Structure formats: C-alpha cells, structure tokens
Amino acid sequence: xxxxxxxxxxxxxxxxxxxxxxxxxxxNNKVINIAKQQTLPNPHITLVAPSVRSIKxxxxxxxxxxxxxxxxxxxxxxxxxxxxxxxxxxxxxxxxCWSYEIYNYHFPPEKMYLPYALRIVRNDIKARIxxxxxxxxxxxxxxxxxxxKSVRNLTKAYAMVDYFASFLExxxxxxxxxxxxxQMQYLPFAYLSIDQIIDLKLTHDEGGKTIMLGHASxxxxxxxxxxxxxxxxxxxxxxxxxxxxxxxxxxxxxxRYAEASLTGPLExxxxxxxxxxxxxxxxxxxxxxxxxxxQQGLGNLLGLVYVGAKIYLREETTTFKQxxxxxxxxxxxxxxxxxIFIDLTEVEACHNKAIILNLFNEKNVCLLWSPLLN
Numbered sequence: 001x002x003x004x005x006x007x008x009x010x011x012x013x014x015x016x017x018x019x020x021x022x023x024x025x026x027x028n029n030k031v032i033n034i035a036k037q038q039t040l041p042n043p044h045i046t047l048v049a050p051s052v053r054s055i056k057x058x059x060x061x062x063x064x065x066x067x068x069x070x071x072x073x074x075x076x077x078x079x080x081x082x083x084x085x086x087x088x089x090x091x092x093x094x095x096x097c098w099s100y101e102i103y104n105y106h107f108p109p110e111k112m113y114l115p116y117a118l119r120i121v122r123n124d125i126k127a128r129i130x131x132x133x134x135x136x137x138x139x140x141x142x143x144x145x146x147x148x149k150s151v152r153n154l155t156k157a158y159a160m161v162d163y164f165a166s167f168l169e170x171x172x173x174x175x176x177x178x179x180x181x182x183q184m185q186y187l188p189f190a191y192l193s194i195d196q197i198i199d200l201k202l203t204h205d206e207g208g209k210t211i212m213l214g215h216a217s218x219x220x221x222x223x224x225x226x227x228x229x230x231x232x233x234x235x236x237x238x239x240x241x242x243x244x245x246x247x248x249x250x251x252x253x254x255x256r257y258a259e260a261s262l263t264g265p266l267e268x269x270x271x272x273x274x275x276x277x278x279x280x281x282x283x284x285x286x287x288x289x290x291x292x293x294x295q296q297g298l299g300n301l302l303g304l305v306y307v308g309a310k311i312y313l314r315e316e317t318t319t320f321k322q323x324x325x326x327x328x329x330x331x332x333x334x335x336x337x338x339x340i341f342i343d344l345t346e347v348e349a350c351h352n353k354a355i356i357l358n359l360f361n362e363k364n365v366c367l368l369w370s371p372l373l374n
Contacts, residue, residue, distance in 0.1 A: 002067040002373060003084075006033040007050075007076045011040035013191060017071070018044050024366065025373040032058070034076045050076050052147055059084050065091045069165075069372050072098040074105075075149045078157035085160060094372060096189060097166040097175060099295040099318075105154070106178050112293055116224035120250065155179075165189035165372065167359075169325075170318035171295060189368045194306060194360040197299055198279045204308040204349070208284030210238045210267075211340070212309070215290070215297040217246030223254045226291035231261040233340060238265035240285065244272045285309045287340055291333060295319050306356050308349035312336055326359065328352050 004021065006014040011033065018031045022044060032046040034055070048058045059080075065088040070077045073095040081093060103112060109121050147153065158179035164172050165187040172186040194200070213230065214221040223241070230239070239262055243251045255268050273281065288304045289312045290297065301319065304311060305328060313320040314333045323330040329348045331339045344352075358364070 001062075001064055002029045002069060003062075003065050004029060004031045004069045004071060004372075005077050005080055006031065006045075006071045007035065007074055008033060008071075009035045009037065009039060011035075011038035011042065011045075013071065014038070014045050015040050015042050016196070017191060018042060020369065021373065024369065029373055034080060050148060052079070055080055055083055059087055062087070064088070067092050067094060067372070069094040069096060071096045072101050073154075073157060073161070074101045075154060078154045079148050079150070081157050081160060082153055092162045093160050094163045094165055094187070095161045095175075095184075096372075097164060097171055099166075099168070099171055099298075102171065102175055102178060103294040107294065112220055114222040114225045114291070114293075117219040117222055117250075120219060163187045163371070167298075167368075168295060168318050168322045170321045174318060187368075187371055189372070190360055190365050192299075192360075193362040193365040194302065194356055195362060197275075197360075198303045198306055199276065202279060202283055202307055204286075205283040209286045210240045210284040211235065212240045212242070212282070212285045212288040212304075215242050215300040217243040217248075217251035217254065218296065219247060219250055220292055220294055220296055221246075222291040222293065224257060226289060227254070227258050227261050229336060230289070230340075231263075233337060235340060236264050237286070238267065238284075240267045240269065240281075242269040244270055279303050279307075282309070283307055286343055288312065289333065289336060289340075290314070292317060292319075302356060302360065305352045308344060308353065310339075310344045312339070326355055328355055 004017065008014050014031060014033045021029045021031060030046070031044065032048050034048050034050050036049055038045065038047060046058070048054050065084060068081055068084060068091050070081060070093070085091065109118055113121055158181050161181055161184050164175055164184050166172060167188055167190045169186060169188065176182070176184060211230070213226055214223055241254070241258055243254065251270065258266060258268060282303055285304060285307070286309060288309045291314065293314055293316060295318050298319070301311060311323070311330045312333045313323070313330060320330060320332070329344060329352055
C-alpha cells in the first residue's frame, strides 16, 4: 500500500490529490491528513490528530506499507515517518516538496526578507523567542517533551528520503545540499495540470494593461521595496496588488504605503475570490512583478504565464532559474526599470503558453504522478 501523508488544515491539496488518486489508482493508495480538523472536509481522507498518541495509534492499524509519500516533509510528518519506518523499515520514502519547508526551516531571515519586512520579523518578540527555542533548545534538550517539533527528528527524516518530488529541479539541488542526503533522487512532479489551475479558454484581455505587484500579503513578498521601486517609474498603467491572503497587520501597512506612494490607478484586492474569478481577473495583467527571494506563488505564476503576462522574478530564486531552463521568457526583477515599458510580443506570449501546455497538460501530469501511485 502507498500511504500519502499530508499536513494541511485547510485541505485544498489533500482534497484535489485524493480525488485524483481515487479516480486513477484507488485500490493501493490511502490518504491521511495530520491535522486537528480540515477546513474543506473530505470523507475519503483519514484525519490523524497531530499528537504522538494519535500518530502511533494510526500506525498500529496498518498491516503493510510499501511507499510513504510525505506532502510535505515538516516537523509533523518527520515524526510520522520516523515512527512508521520502525514498523515498515523497507518502505520507500518520497518527499513531495512544497518549498516553504526548505526556506522556513533553513534560510536565515536576511536571506528571505528585504529591510522593511526584516524589521517586522526582528521586532516581533514572540517570533524571535520561538526562533531561538526552535534553533537552540528543541531537538537538543527538550526533544522528549516536544517530539512533534524536533529539529533532531527532521534531520533524521531527511536521511530516510529516497526520492525528492517537485516540478522545480532547482529546489532539489537546494534540498540535497541542505540535507546532506547524497542518495536522494529527483522525481519531476506536479499536483495539478494547467486545466485544473485555469480555464484553458481564458486568453489575455487585449485592453488589459494592468501591472500586478505580488500575489499575497506575505512578508516574503517584500512589497515595500517593490512599491518604492515602481513608484519611481513614469508609468500610467493601473496597478493591482493582491493582498487577500496572509498577514493582516502587514496587509494594512502595505495598503497605506501603496495608497500614499502610487499616483496612478490603483486596485488593492483584499477579497478572497474563487479560483475562476481570480484567474479571470488575471486576464487584465500585462506585467506581473514579484519581489520574492524564495519560491512562492507557483500556481499564480503558471496562470499568469499561460494568459500571456510578462513575469519579473528575482534572479536568485529557484523559480527564475527553472523558468529559464524551461525556455520561458521570464525577466529579472533587477531589470524592471527598463523592461516594464516593453510588453511581451505575441510570439513570445504564445511561446510561453506552449511550454506550460507541454509541461502541465493532463497526460504529462498523470505520468508524473505514476511513480507515487503504482
């Protein structure tokens, strides 16, 4: 049996994955979610409470496990894999990487945040104390008291991984270096095909000249510096800033700064839209600017590339490097001042769209899922 282990209280990815698994290979695959509850319930997913007792009790119900597929590998699923490998030592371990577990656990703040967001992080006393405990106490002195949040467990779990699954091969290189696991092999993988992300009938609105800044109110988006950079450019395009998801206090501070700094037409999106309405909105976007220093917002990026937007990413990100490898016309954030005045040509937009369709069509995504299911 293949056991898919999620840790997602919202439930979007467990639900979409479970549906795909049930329709493709239902007999030999089981999906569980280590969470107290799931916002989007699903009767086909087994909820396992994030506690030592509950995890061990669930493992005791299993008679055989051939593959352990971790979606993703974080503290909770690390404890799970260490526990289950005691019962099924020959099971193969797959790490389906969500990227956040790489940079949240291993990147110093200075590598993730630019000055404005970095000040917020450093001024958050609770976060500083939590970070100190996580790095200096848990996993060294208090592991028996907090086994589900143990750095030591995470390190041991890394060594057990046989396959690293991600559609960004560049993330694999970062993870291999970070974990020191030289035996881990790379598997290309994608959760969703492009038609599951966006309506394939959507095309760019020819009248749309919107410039989109970021994708959510996350501190990693580094909005302050991005807004400052854009405010210095003599552009008259409408500016769209999506802030529906993320840090509430940060959202309000960025909104105030944007309204004070940007003089042209401005739309700040704070309402959580359905996927259909959101991607329909993206049809207006001609240029999409991201000041992320880490990999984030991939669904947004794929949808934007598909509808013909010109994408700007920081050159240091694995996303930028991967897009370049694929042959997508993607542009460096560092070249924003000169490139923002030049739209993608129709040929370039069609070229980008063809790459996305080739990589993320339904048939190809099914093939990428195959090693995890069969």
